[in-house]
Amino acid sequence: MKLAITYAILALIATVTNIGAQDGLLRLYSGPYAVPLSILVGTAVGLVVKYLLDKRYIFHFRAHNAAHDGQTFVLYTIMGLLTTAIFWGFEWGFHLAFESKEMRYLGGVIGLAIGYWIKYHLDKKYVFRQK
Template identity: 55%
Template sequence: MASGVGIALLYSLFAALSTALNIGAQMVFVHAYRGPYVIEASILVGTAVGLPLRYLLEKRYIFSFKSRNVAHDSRLFVLYSLMSVFTTGVFWGMEYAFHAIFAADAMRYLGAVLGLGAGFYAKYQLDKKYVFVRQPCEVLA
């Protein structure tokens, strides 16, 4: 694992990249789809775009973690995704609250950025404690 400052910088870079992809996917979706529940659906699409990317980047560059095999990696991704449920709730709640309060796309996206930031911080803490935990004999190859 890198130093604390290095981790913070990489994590921030990955968070910014994931946020940009999330918001970009939402914007594309809102532009392409004008049906019912467009806001809710766009939030879901944005999340679906960002989650796998964050998993791969964090697993390798933040936690220096190597899965034993595909089954182990799949279980880790499921656990990582479950940890995202709470933090995604923070993100969605803040984005939707900004949408309800201000009724403007720019403010909704600001709420998304703020919610993602708070969620990413909590997510790092949860992943460090519960997801990317090595057994005593595990070493990154």
Template identity: 50%
Template sequence: MTLQTLIIRYTAFAVIATLMNLFFQRIILIIDNSLPYFMAAVAVGTLVGLVVKYYLDKRWIFFDHKKGIHHYSRQFSLYASMGIFTTAIFWGFETVFWLIWQSHFMREMGAIIGLAIGYGVKYHLDKRYVFSNDS
């Protein structure tokens, strides 16, 4: 795969996962804007985005076709672990933007900025530790 194709695919998949994340957040925040609902929205959105991005990365970025429950369990655990640091970046930006502006638009801007930075870092971690030939 060429570098250009990689960048286009990875960006498209990051956008898809981000939109899924924000969509599920909006669904929850329609119910209530209170802190518990905000925390639930961020958690659910993150989980949905993580699962979507894992599938797309595994299949179309890293071309990993290994199967089996043991392999999936180990690999998804590694994938999620690599996401802890990058999720902290995303949550940090989203939360700071929300606390400063108290606006859904600015919360989503913070989320998008945090996710963009986080996904860039995550690609390199995944390439090295999750989808390497040793994993």
């Protein structure tokens, strides 16, 4: 139960970071492709934050060296492709359906919650395996 609560808190931190990065970009830029660009930037920021939090607090992972950490991050990112598609699908779907930033962000939060649940299981099995 403690692990689930910790994971939920860290997922919330990464979610706030993701949505915050999106909102920050949209406050600075409102030109062509602003919404897709904000989603991409938020995803990148959230990915790095989530990786750092997961490897330390969830999986207690220590890389052997920088190359090993880089390889692990690449594998972590690959596992995140499916979950990113879920997140983007919800966020973009809410954007198209409701045409408001609040609903787009709600779709993003829902998509991230579903994606993070799936991602935990993928990461446990394939990325941060215990040897």
